[in-house]
Amino acid sequence: MLRQELVMTGAGPAVLGPLTVREDADGEVVNTRFGKVTIYRKSPITFPNGVLGMPDKFQFCLTTFPSEKLARFKLLQSLEDDNLSFITLPVDIDNTLIERADIEQACRDLDIAVDNVAILLIVSVQRDAAGVQLSVNTRAPLFMHVSRRLAAQYVFHNPKYQIRQPI
Secondary structure, rough: OEEEEEHHHHOOOEEEEEEEEEEEOEEEEEOOOOOOEOOOOOOOOOOOOOOOOOOOOEEEEEEEEEHHHHHOOOOEEEEOOOOOOOEEEOOOOOOOOHHHHHHHHHHHHHHHOOEEEEEEEEEEEEEEEEEEEEEOOOOEEEEOOOOOOEEOOOOOOOOOOOOOOOE
């Protein structure tokens, strides 16, 4: 029996296909720098080549961000290092940050069907005297093959995509 780990389908800026975990998969609560989250080690999302800057980390899970006011964001939590996690912003294939044609090309390059892809942008938080500023990396989004639970960070070489795109 399967149940939904995270489903955000339909209209809107944050759309993910169904990412499932086995009903018998035991959730484990871990402390992260963002608070306590539940992870499922038996149902990982695998990055065969790691993530940029972290080539030795391959197993992650996507979980709910531990703050209700930030529910639009998801936490990509390493299953190999409880201290390693990324704030991410799920985006639909039709979004205002990355052109659909570029997403479709990335899907072809990664051998992911467009109807089976989940796209996440890594979020950066900058604090200064004016307050908190959030930005996303549109230059190197994460593409996940939903049914195979495989993911890759894809680097666009087009300078129109920024490493710190304000949101």
